[in-house]
Amino acid sequence: MGFVRVGFMLSLMMVCAVGAEHGIKLFNVKDYGAVSDGKADNSKHGMRHVNGMEELGFGSQVAHTLLNSVTFQGPCKGWMAFVIKGILKAPTDIQSLFSNDIWINFQYVDRLAVSGGGTLDGQGAVAWPHNEGIKNPNSRPLLCTMGFGFVTNSRVHHLRSIDSKNTHFGLFRCDHMNFTKIRISAPANSPNTDGIKIGQSSRIKISRVVIGTGDxxxxxxxxxxxxxxxxxxxxxxxxxxxxxxxxxxxxxxxxxxxxxxxxxxxxxxxxxxxxxxxxxxxxxxxxxxxxxxxxxxxxxxxxxxxxxxxxxxxxxxxxxxxxxxxxxxxxxxxxxxxxxxxxxxxxxxxxxxxxxxxxxxxxxxxxxxxxxxxxxxxxxxxxxxxxxx
CATH class of the missing domain: 2.160.20.10 (Single-stranded right-handed beta-helix, Pectin lyase-like)
Structure with a gap:
């Protein structure tokens, strides 16, 4: 099946690599117009959707990079690796707080690896005053930093998540996933910032994780x-x-x-x-x-x-x-x-x-x-x- 690798190298450059049976091809999203000034939205750059091995999605880039909500959707052929080095920043404008439920979303992917030692900065302080949570059952949830829906046989490791607007990592209907060597932090008074929230999932392993948060x-x-x-x-x-x-x-x-x-x-x-x-x-x-x-x-x-x-x-x-x-x-x-x-x-x-x-x-x-x-x-x-x- 080959090895499919999607990487976002955020310290020196961000790359997207598609591995076929005869090697790995690298794509530097900076060649597609991505910039790393911490202000420009780069979600439109690079490849946005997974379909077999032809299109591999996401857009993000170098250190202190702003990225609006994106969905990375399968099915895919072979393994995929999403690699983050540096700091990836979530949007802070009010409209973005309620436009989506998840900032970085993986769906219907089998054999996914997310790693790289980078940091996901949810920039949650701007959102927490708007988090009505359980007090208002009709309120729209704020952004979960990274979501996994119907993801199987996968692993997430060597990442840091800070100041999520809502849950840091959310899982729904996932099977056989490993989370290890992750650091999660948000202030003790930040509302609904669960570290890892799991629903309707099976065979999930979480080990060697440090979590300090408000929920x-x-x-x-x-x-x-x-x-x-x-x-x-x-x-x-x-x-x-x-x-x-x-x-x-x-x-x-x-x-x-x-x-x-x-x-x-x-x-x-x-x-x-x-x-x-x-x-x-x-x-x-x-x-x-x-x-x-x-x-x-x-x-x-x-x-x-x-x-x-x-x-x-x-x-x-x-x-x-x-x-x-x-x-x-x-x-x-x-x-x-x-x-x-x-x-x-x-x-x-x-x-x-x-x-x-x-x-x-x-x-x-x-x-x-x-x-x-x-x-x-x-x-x-x-x-x-x-x-x-």
């Missing part, structure tokens, strides 16, 4: 299966979250989730499962959290089945079934008195919850406790605070 470091929403998260450093942020679940009709189950060897610094939550108080049925099951370190985390271990960030809140018990969740070898400091909170649903109590070797203490001079509501399970080994299971 969830990693968010696993409806329909995810076989997600493997390891060696993630999270903070600031809202932790690694499953959910929220149960808000929308036709949501799909979340199952076979593994979170291991992760560290949290000053986050509002550590490992969290959150569901809305609503009648919508869905399940979250077969989940393991293991070898986790907490440093001054507000809610190190939390299941919240009354999730409602903005009132008014429904009084209907959550219809999300949480089951088969294991917490093993979780240790460190809590900034709140309740280090473990398992607030489950009255109509669908959490079941088969296992707590093994938990050692959490108060960051200050106080003590910590554990809260349980509508939950059944077992505990083994050290239990600090004392288990309520």
């Amino acid at each position: 969830d470091c990693i968010s696993l929403v409806s329909g995810n299966k076989k997600i493997d998260i390891s060696q993630v450093v999270c903070g600031p942020g809202h932790g690694i979250s499953i959910g929220s679940l149960g808000r929308y009709k036709n949501e799909r189950d979340v199952e076979e989730i593994s979170v291991k060897n992760c560290t949290f610094y000053g986050t509002s939550n550590g490992v969290r499962i959150k569901t809305w108080a609503s009648p919508i049925p869905v399940e979250a099951s077969n989940i393991i959290y293991e070898d986790i370190v907490m440093n001054n985390v507000s809610n190190p271990i939390i299941i919240d089945q009354q999730y409602c960030p903005y009132p008014p809140c429904s009084q209907t018990p959550s219809n999300v079934q949480v089951s088969g969740v294991t917490y093993k070898n979780i240790r460190g400091s809590s900034s709140s008195n309740v280090a473990v909170s398992l607030r489950c649903s009255q109509s669908k109590p959490c079941k088969d919850i296992t707590m093994e070797d938990i050692d959490l203490w108060h960051q200050g001079a106080g003590s910590v406790s554990e809260f349980c509501s509508h939950v059944s399970g077992v505990s083994y080994g050290k239990q600090n605070p004392p288990s309520c299971l």
